[in-house]
Amino acid sequence: MLGAFSKFVNPAFYTTAFNGMLTRTAPEVRAGKFMPAIKFMMAVGAIGYVQEYYAIGRFHAAHRKHETEHALAEYKAKHGSAH
Numbered sequence: 481m482l483g484a485f486s487k488f489v490n491p492a493f494y495t496t497a498f499n500g501m502l503t504r505t506a507p508e509v510r511a512g513k514f515m516p517a518i519k520f521m522m523a524v525g526a527i528g529y530v531q532e533y534y535a536i537g538r539f540h541a542a543h544r545k546h547e548t549e550h551a552l553a554e555y556k557a558k559h560g561s562a563h
Contacts, residue, residue: 505516
């Protein structure tokens with residue numbers, strides 16, 4: 481278990497991954513293709529979405545669930561359970 485974790489702590493892992501990405505992407509950029517820019521924008525968007533959900537979205541989801549439970553309990557108190 482520690483061996484798997486130590487792989488992510490080692491800076492060489494990230495250096496190798498980054499260099500591999502540059503090796504694959506550089507020829508496309510030199511050829512004037514727009515696909516690397518699209519991939520970069522999609523990656524930035526995905527990372528931003530995940531960060532926003534982690535920072536804010538989960539609280540909104542929990543609040544919405546709480547409001548739904550409260551409204552359902554209020555409805556059952558006023559109208560009784562039909563089932």
